[in-house]
Amino acid sequence: MNMLRAFFWFGIGSLLVPAQVAPVRDPATSPEDVAAGGRIYRSHCAECHGVKGQGGRGPDLTSGELRHGSTDEALLKNISRGIPGTEMPGIFFSENQVWQVVSFVRSLSARTPRGSLPGNPAVGGALFRDKGGCLVCHMVAGEGGRSGPDLSRIGGMRSAAHLRSAILNPDAEVRSPYWQFTVVFKDGRKLSGRRMNEDTYSIRLLDGGEQLHSIPKESLAGIQVDKSSAMPEYASALRPAEIDDLVAYLASLRGR
16 A cells, blocks of 8 residues: 555656756758858848857857857747847748758857957956046946946957957947937037937937937037047057957956
8 A cells, every 4th residue: 555655646746847848959050051041141140240250239159158048949039039129130031041040150159269368357457447447438337437338248249359449449330329419509509419319309419427418409500420439549548468458358248
C-alpha cells in the first residue's frame, strides 16, 4: 500500500514540474543562408547599424551581446516586429528570410575579434567629468545634461571605432534631433535650442539651460537651422593617450 501511495504522489509531482521548453534555434545557417541574409541586411539594416555592423544610429551588432535579447528567438522577434520605443522598425519578410538575417548578424560577431582597447577607463571617466566637460551636455546614469545624447549605454550600442570618430570628428554624423534651431522674432530677438516638437502653429525648443519654450509661429520672422554638431572637437584639446582613455571609458558604459 505504501508503495502504491509513493507511486501515486510521484506521478502527481511529475505533473506539477514545469515542462522544459526547448529553445528556438535558427534553421537557416548554411553559407547560402548567411549570404542571402547579408544581402537583406545591406539593403535594409546597414543604414543604421553600419555595413560591418559596428553601429551608427543603431547599436553595434558585432559584440554578440544585445540589450533587447541575444538568443535566436529574440533576434527573430526584434527583426520581424521591431523594438517599441526605439528607431528599430520591423521588416516585412518571410520567416525564413528573417532567419537568414539572424544568421548574418551572428556571423558579424563571429568574424570580429574581441581584443582589449588601449586606454584606461578610470582615467577616461575622470576626463569625461572634468577636463572634457562632457556632463554639461551628456547624461550618464542620471547625472549630467540633456542637450546631447544619453550615454549610459553607449558602450553596448556603438563600436570603439565609432566612438573615436565621434570624438575626433563630431560633424561627421549629426542626427536631426540634435540640430540647432534658432528662431528669429519679429522684434529682432533670437532664441536657440534643440527642436523638441513642431506643428503648424508652434515650435518648442529646449535651450542651453534646459528650459523648454513653446513659441507661436505667428510671432516669428524666420527659423534658422544649423546641422553641425554642438560638440567641441577634441582632436586638438586632448592628447592621443587621453583620447584612448576617453574611448575606453565610453566603451565600458553598458547600463545596468
